[in-house]
Amino acid sequence: MQKRRRGSSATHSRQEKRPRINEQIRAAEVLLVLPDGAEVRLFADVLQEARSQELDVIEVSPKANPPVVKIGDFGQYLYQLRKKERKQRVHSKQTEVKMLRFGFRTDRHDIERLMDRAKEFFKERHLVKFVVRLRGRELGNRDYAKAKLLAIVEALKDCSEVEQDLKQQGPMFHVILRAKQAG
Secondary structure, eight states, X not given: OOOOOOOOHHHHHHHHHSOOBGGGOOOSEEEEEETTEEEEEEHHHHHHHHHHTTXXXXXXXXXXXXXXXXXXXXXXXXXXXXXXXXXXXXXTOXXXXXXXXXXXTOOHHHHHHHHHHHHHHHHTTOEEEEEEEOOGGGGGGHHHHHHHHHHHHHHTTTTEEEEEEEEEETTEEEEEEEEOXXX
């Protein structure tokens, strides 16, 4: 007994994604979108009109009743669709909050290295959260920790602005900065 092979899932999903055109559309009546409005017509008439113009009938909304179609060049339609999807993907990039932590006794050179790292994050349009953590006896000297964070904010003020002011959260102080808006 021989097994029947189906088409690969890649071609199946690609075919599903593409809109139906011409004879692939099975509805008797369709809603044709025109430059000055839309009207319900017989599919055979729409197909004949498209062929006379050497264009395709493209199913825009298959789930509508009747299905919505338009007459146009299918290749151009796919190009515009992909272009629109690409544009949406580019604009949908989420900004992340990058956290840079340091301790109460962190030296100046290490803090400068953290500030350089923050500048890299600003170039990528991320938010940066600076956190200083106090432990044990360090909790008695909170003003020094605040001053250290405010010094970082001051040093980065040429390329960033404060998104969220200095706050205390348990034994930690934090501030969130974002890249300066161009303009």
